[in-house]
Amino acid sequence: MRSNGLIIAIDGPAGAGKSTVARELARRLGYVYVDTGAMYRVVGLLAREQGIDAGNGAQLGELAGRLAIRFEALADGTQRVLVDSRDVTAAIREQEVGEWASRVSTRAEVRERMVAAQREIGGAGGVVLEGRDIGTVVFPDADVKFFLEASAAERGRRRHHQLLGRGEAADLRQIAAEIEGRDRRDQAREHSPLRCAPDALRLDSTGLSAAQVVDEMLRRCRDAERARGARQQKP
Numbered sequence: 334m335r336s337n338g339l340i341i342a343i344d345g346p347a348g349a350g351k352s353t354v355a356r357e358l359a360r361r362l363g364y365v366y367v368d369t370g371a372m373y374r375v376v377g378l379l380a381r382e383q384g385i386d387a388g389n390g391a392q393l394g395e396l397a398g399r400l401a402i403r404f405e406a407l408a409d410g411t412q413r414v415l416v417d418s419r420d421v422t423a424a425i426r427e428q429e430v431g432e433w434a435s436r437v438s439t440r441a442e443v444r445e446r447m448v449a450a451q452r453e454i455g456g457a458g459g460v461v462l463e464g465r466d467i468g469t470v471v472f473p474d475a476d477v478k479f480f481l482e483a484s485a486a487e488r489g490r491r492r493h494h495q496l497l498g499r500g501e502a503a504d505l506r507q508i509a510a511e512i513e514g515r516d517r518r519d520q521a522r523e524h525s526p527l528r529c530a531p532d533a534l535r536l537d538s539t540g541l542s543a544a545q546v547v548d549e550m551l552r553r554c555r556d557a558e559r560a561r562g563a564r565q566q567k568p
């Protein structure tokens with residue numbers, strides 16, 4: 334039962350600006366924001382720390398099944414990510430953890446557990462979920478679906494800027510190569526590959542500001558909210 338509002342899915346490749354717009358869209362709608370990439374990053378981080386092979390599906394699945402991942406909203410609109418009460422917000426953003434996340438997310442055993450957790454968090458509605466497979470697998474009947482893209486060059490520049498902002502050393506060419514490698518792996522994997530759902534609205538954010546993208550998304554969401562309200566009023 335979706336008593337709290339719509340389920341909104343935002344999918345797309347790394348660096349397309351999903352997090353920024355998803356967070357702002359959720360804020361404007363008064364919805365909960367769920368960063369599903371952060372969940373795969375947590376599995377990647379712990380697998381690396383515990384010396385689990387990125388190809389060992391059984392062990393990774395077991396790890397994913399026992400993690401208690403929590404999101405805690407902060408007053409400034411950002412979120413803390415906690416796993417078993419440990420704050421991993423900064424650790425999961427490291428470039429290398431992104432690589433691990435992409436690798437462990439190819440395993441069906443990991444995906445099964447993450448998808449189940451995401452359905453539990455978002456099932457009641459009033460959520461904006463951001464990821465790679467939200468509109469295709471996690472919530473194929475989501476009320477509004479977006480597929481956010483940007484050129485590879487633009488995505489590389491944004492990631493580079495982000496890393497420099499956090500004081501991390503970053504080489505633009507290396508980042509671009511990593512983004513392309515991650516795209517290939519995310520699109521080519523056997524289980525839930527990154528692809529645009531047939532009923533998703535494709536948006537290309539190259540050359541657009543985050544505010545412009547959010548405005549367009551908000552228009553679509555308001556339309557969907559109105560349509561749902563009208564349906565519910567029918568006898």
Ligand code: DC
Pocket residue numbers: 347348369370371373374431434435438463464465466467515519
């Ligand atoms: O969005 P991100 O860069 O934080 O995601 C990290 C990795 O997690 C990404 O390379 C692929 C994976 N992922 C996924 O497979 N499915 C999702 N719904 C979200 C992320």
